[in-house]
Amino acid sequence: GVIEKRNNRVINEKTDAVEYGNQKLVYKEFRYYILNKKQGYITAVEDSRDKTVMELLPEWVIKKDLFPVGRLDKDTEGLLLFTNNGKLAHELVSPKKHVDKIYHVELRDDIPSEGVKLLEAGVDIGGYITKEAVVKVINSKLIHLNIQEGKFHQVKKMLHAIGNEVLFLRRISFGKLMLGDLPLGEVIEISLEDIL
Numbered sequence: 458g459v460i461e462k463r464n465n466r467v468i469n470e471k472t473d474a475v476e477y478g479n480q481k482l483v484y485k486e487f488r489y490y491i492l493n494k495k496q497g498y499i500t501a502v503e504d505s506r507d508k509t510v511m512e513l514l515p516e517w518v519i520k521k522d523l524f525p526v527g528r529l530d531k532d533t534e535g536l537l538l539f540t541n542n543g544k545l546a547h548e549l550v551s552p553k554k555h556v557d558k559i560y561h562v563e564l565r566d567d568i569p570s571e572g573v574k575l576l577e578a579g580v581d582i583g584g585y586i587t588k589e590a591v592v593k594v595i596n597s598k599l600i601h602l603n604i605q606e607g608k609f610h611q612v613k614k615m616l617h618a619i620g621n622e623v624l625f626l627r628r629i630s631f632g633k634l635m636l637g638d639l640p641l642g643e644v645i646e647i648s649l650e651d652i653l
Contacts, residue, residue, distance in 0.1 A: 487542040489647045490518055493639045494537045500528035510537060515644055526550060527558075527607055527631070535560075535628030536636040538652070545652070549632060555605045556632045560612050563625035567597040572619040576602065582614035590615070601629070 458476065468475060475481070492513055494500075499507045502524050510525055522541040527550045529537055540546055549556050573594060579587045591603035602612060613623045629636045633652060639645060 487540060487545070487649065488519060488523065489542070489649060489652060490514070490523075490539040490644050491634060491636075491639065491647055492537045492539060492644045493636060493641050494529050494534055495642045496532050496534055499531050500525050500537065507531065510539075513642060513644070514539070518644060518646075529628060530610060530613075530626070533626045533628065534641065535626075536631050536634060536639075537628070538631060538634060542649075545649070549652075550607060552606060557603050557605055557630065558607065558628060558632075559601055559603045559630040561625075561627040561629050562600050562602050562612060562616065562623055564598045564600065564616065565622040565624055566620075568594065568600060568619075568621060572621065573600075575619050576615055580615050580618040582608065582611065582618055587611065587615055 458474070492510060494510055495513060497508060498510045498513060501507075501509045502511055503509060511520065511523075514520060514523075518539075523539050524541070524546070526538040526540060526546045529535060538549070548554055573592045576590050576592050579589055585608065587604070587608070588606055593601040593603075595601060602615070604611065604615075608614070612626055616623050627636075634647070
């Protein structure tokens with residue numbers, strides 16, 4: 458190979474091989490990252506008043522054209538996908554695609570079996586009836602709620618509709634993606650194959 462000293466060299470990613478420190482560098486058109494979002498950050502690229510999830514991304518993440526896919530409330534933790542692939546992002550949040558989102562929901566009150574049935578059938582959250590959900594009862598005050606929509610404050614409104622209140626909310630999966638044991642505030646890079 459040849460050592461390149463010019464910083465304006467045009468590279469053809471299909472035919473040229475670029476190495477740095479004996480490691481081959483690979484151009485990626487699209488980038489994908491998972492963040493375990495902390496509470497206190499809004500899901501936006503920029504905001505004049507509040508801290509955004511972009512501030513949680515470490516320096517090694519290439520932020521150019523990157524944006525969060527969907528949103529999590531300011532007081533919600535959990536799995537948040539970032540990409541610069543607009544087409545994929547649109548498909549993942551489109552209601553027509555029925556992408557599962559599973560939430561770990563800690564409740565103020567015990568959830569009765571009738572409440573579970575109501576959530577599973579769909580509830581009125583203020584002029585909108587939610588689609589069917591899947592509820593897994595972990596204990597009397599903890600459920601995993603699987604929904605395929607993403608209306609504003611939907612999980613909180615669903616629990617409010619059955620007379621309960623969400624005390625803590627964390628998204629633990631989004632489609633095929635699982636939060637697993639990714640520490641709070643940490644980021645990992647993933648591939649398109651991990652998503653589809």
